[in-house]
Amino acid sequence: MRTFDETRELLDKISYKVNWMLRVDVDLLSERTYLQWHFYGPCSITGVKQWHTCRKWYLSPHMTDGEIVQTAFAAAIQAEEHECREFFKYDGH
Secondary structure: OOOOOHHHHHHOOHHHHHOOEEEEEOOOOEEEEEEEEEEEEEHHHOEEEEEEEEOEEEEEOOHHHHHHHHHHHHHHHHHHHHHHHHOOOOOOO
C-alpha cells in the first residue's frame, strides 16, 4: 500500500500551467487521500483574478504511479473544460 508521503512525492513531480498548483491532502472525515487543482485566474462573471479550487479526486492507496498521474491529468482536463463552459459565449450569452 502506498503511503501519503509517497503519493505526495509522486504528485510533486507534476506541473501544469504556471498559475496552477496541485494539492494532495487527506479528507478528515473519510481519511481518504485526494488530489485537487487550484489556480489563479479571472472570475467568469466579474473578471477579477482570484484563486479557484477544483473538485477533489480521491485516490486509493493501491493505485499505481501511472494511475495517479493519469488521475491528475484527468483532473486538469476536467478543470479546463469547466472553465471553457463558464467562458464560452454564443451571441453574447
